[in-house]
Amino acid sequence: MTDPDNEVPVGRRSLLAGAAGVVGAAALPGAPAHAAEMPRYPANWPDLEPYGLADTRQDLWPREDNSLILPLETRPRDEELGRVWMRDTYVNHFVVKGRSIYVATGTTKGPGPTPAGSWNDGIFLWVAQSLRGPWRLADTTGIRPDAEKGKVWSPEFVGENRPGRMVVAPWQEYWTDDGQFGKRGNVWAPEVHRFRGKWYIVACMGDHSMKVGSFMLVSEGGVEGPYRLIEGNHDKPFGESFIGGPGWIKPGAYHHIDGSLYHEGDDAWLVLHNHLYAKFRDDMEDIVPTTGLPKFKQQPYSPEPYLEGSYVFKHGGKYFLLHAAWNRQSANSDGSTRNAYDPPGTGRTQHQYDAVVAVADHFEGPYSKRWTAGVGAGHNNFFVDRGGQIWATFFRNPRYGYWADPSRSGDAAVPGIVRMEWTGPKGNRLYVQRRR
Template sequence: MTSPGDALPLGRRALMAGVAGSVGAVALSTGTAQAQPGAPEAAKRRYPENWPAQEPYGRADAREELWPRDDNSFVLPLELRPRDEELGRVWMRDTYVNCFEVDGRPLYVATGTTRVPGLTAAGPWNDGIFVWTARSLHGPWKLADTTKIRPDAERGKVWSPEFVGENRPGRTVVAPWQEYWYDDGQFGKRGNAWAPELHYFRGKWYLVACMGDHSVKVGSFVLVSEGGVEGPYRLIEGNYDKPFGESFIGGPSWIKPGAYFHIDGSIYTEGKDAWLVLHNHLYAKFRPDMEDIEPATNLPLFQQKPYTPEPYLEGAYVFRHGGKYYLLHAAWDRTSIDAYGSPRYAYEAGAAGRTQYQYDVIVAVADRFEGPYSERWTAGVGAGHNNFFEDRDGELWATFFRNPAAGYWADPSRVDDAAVPGVVRVEWTGPKGNRLYVKR
C-alpha cells in the first residue's frame, strides 16, 4: 500500500474521504451513469452495488463475474530473462505491482516469487528477488538496471542469498539464517525467498520479503536500498539474527522446531509512519529510523471477525481507499456437495469431501487501521495472495497469479497458463457500500 505521500498527487481521480469532487471522478471511472445536473456531488454517480453476503458466514462466492477475465485483466509483458525464453513469459507467484511518484514522474514496479531453471516451483531453493519497472502499466516493462552494481550478475536481480559475500562490518546484505544450506539428502540445496514487495517511503526504497519453508529460519525481513530501486540493498538491523516476531510451531513437517516465524510480510505506510503487516493477522509499527519494529515481540493483532472455524489464511495486505482501510487475505475456496447434491463453496480447513478449488482474495473493511474489521467478502476468485494499488490516473487494480499448487489452475490442461504476473481492474461500491471487487 502506498500512503498519500508516496503515491501520485491526489486529485487525479483519486478518492479520499471528504473530497467530493474526487468521489464523482472515481465513480465515473467505473462506467456508471451521471445523475441530473444540480444534484449533490456525491449523488451524481451511481456506484456498483454490494452483492449480498454469502450465508452462512464463511461461504465463498465463486461466480465467474469475480474472476479475472479477458475484458477486465491482462498479463504484464515483463522483459524476459534468459531463463524465461523457453516458456515465453515470466513464471511468477505472489505477483506484486505498485505505482509511485519518483522525481515528479510515475514509476511502476513489479516483483514476485520466481524459480530457477530446472525446477518446477520456487523451492527447495531459488536465487533471490528480481524487479521490473515501467512508466506505464502496459509497459514497456524492463528489468531494473543492476549492471552497475553487479556487472557479472543477472540483470534485474536485486537481492539473493548468493550476495552473502557482499557483507561488510556494519553492513549486512545476507544474514546467516538467510544463506543457502544443505540438508541430509532429503532436499539437497535449500533456501528460497518468497512474496517480495517494494515500497517507496520517505524518499527510500524498502523491499519486504520472506525466507520460505526450505530456509534455515522461515519468516519475513526488510531490505533498504542505498541507491535507487535497483539497489544496492542491505538488511535492516532488526533482521540480523532472525525474521520478525516470535517463532512458533507451524509449517511443513520438515521445518525444525523454533525455525518457523511469521511469513508473507507486508508494509503499510501513511504520512510519515509505517507498519509491518504479517500473515497471521499481526501488525507492528516501525521505528522512525525503519531499522526495526516496536514492539519486536508480542505483536498486536488486527481486530477481525474470523470464520468459524478459521481456516489457514496468508498473504495479509492493507490498502486504504475512500478513507477506509481494507484488509486482504488469501484463502482456499474448497468445494463439496451439499445435502441436495449441489456444489458448495466455502473457506474452511481441508477435510474429507472438501476439495481445493480456487485461491481467492477475501477482504474486510474498517474505519481504523487496527480495526475492528467487517465481515469478509470474496473480492476476487483465483486472485489470492495479491495487492490492490492505484495507477497514475487514480484507477484501481489488483494483482493475481493463478496458483498452480492445487485446484483449478493445477489441472494439466491449465497449468501452463498459471503462475503469471497478472493485473485486474477493481471497482469500488461507493461511500455507502465501501466494498472493493474485481471489476464485475
C-alpha cells in the same frame, strides 16, 4: 502506494461505466442542477449466508475484459515458457520527482523446471513508465556488472557482507541437508515500498530456509539498490518462532511469513499473516515490540482457516485488510456443491485461491465481515495507477485447485493485474470489476 498522501485524485477511468449514467441523469427534464456532481457507484452484492461461504460468480474472475498479463522482460530461463513464471505477483505505482514509475516483482524460480523450492535464486525487479510497458528488468549492471540483470537480492550475495553492513544474514544463506532435498534456501513474496524517500523490500525466506519468516531490506541507492538487510533481521526473521509449516521444518525455525508494509504519514507498520501487525521504529531498523505482537480486530470465520498474504490498503478514508483464502469444495447433504473458506478436512478439495477483504475505519480495526473480492486472485495487493484507477494483482495459483489442472497449468503462475471497482463511500467495498 499504501500511503494515502500519494493517492491520485479520481480520474476518468476510475468512474468506469458509472460516468455515463451521471451524464444521462443530468440531461433528464427536471433533473437537479447538482445531478452531474453526484457519481453513481456500483452496488454491493448481498452477503452470502452462512458467513464463510465463497462467492464463485464469474463476474469476480479476472477476465480478458478487465485484466491483463504484464509483458515483463524475459530472462534466459524464461525462454522455453515464453514469459516470466511468477507467484505472489506484486505491482505498485510511485511518483518520484514528479515522474511515474511502476514496479513489479514476485516469487520466481531458478533455472530449470523445478518451482520456487527447495531453492530459488533471489528477488528480481521490473520497472516501467506505463502498466502496458515496456517492462524492463531493473538496471543493476552498475551495481553488479557480472551478475544477472534485475536481480536485486539473493542468498548468493553473502560475499558482499562488510563490517557494519549486512546484505545476507547467516540464516538466509544457502545450505545443504542430509540428502532429502540437497541445496536449500528460497525467498518468497517480495514487495517494494517507498517511504520517506527510501526504497524498501519486504520479503520472506521460504519453507526450505534455515529460518523461515519475513525480513526487510533498505536500498542505499535507487529502486535497483544496492540493498542491505535492516538490523532487526540480522539474527532472525520478524516476530517469534513457533511450531508450524511442513514436517521438514525444524522446531524453532518457523516464524511469521508473507510480511507486508503499510505506511501513513511518518509512521509505518509491518503486517504479518495471518492476523498480526507491529509498528516500525522511527529509524526503520526493527519493529516495536519484537515479541507479543498485536492482532487485527477481525470477524473470523467459524472455524477460521489458515489465511495468507495479508495486506492493508487505504481508500476513501477506509482501511481494507486483504487475505488469501482457499475456497474448498465439498458436498452439501442434498448432494449440491458447497464452496466455502473451510479448513482442510475429509471430502474438502482445494478449488480456488481467492482474495477476501474486510473494511474498517481504523488500521487496527475492528474490521467488517469479509467478502470475496476476486476469485482466484489470492495473495495479491491493491494499488492506484497514475490515472486514479484501482488495480489488484493475481497469479493463478499453480500448486492446487483449478489452475493446477494439467489443461490449465500452462496459463498459471502469471504476473497478472485486474481492474477493481469501488462501491462508493456508503458501500465501501472493492470488487474485481464486474460485468455491466
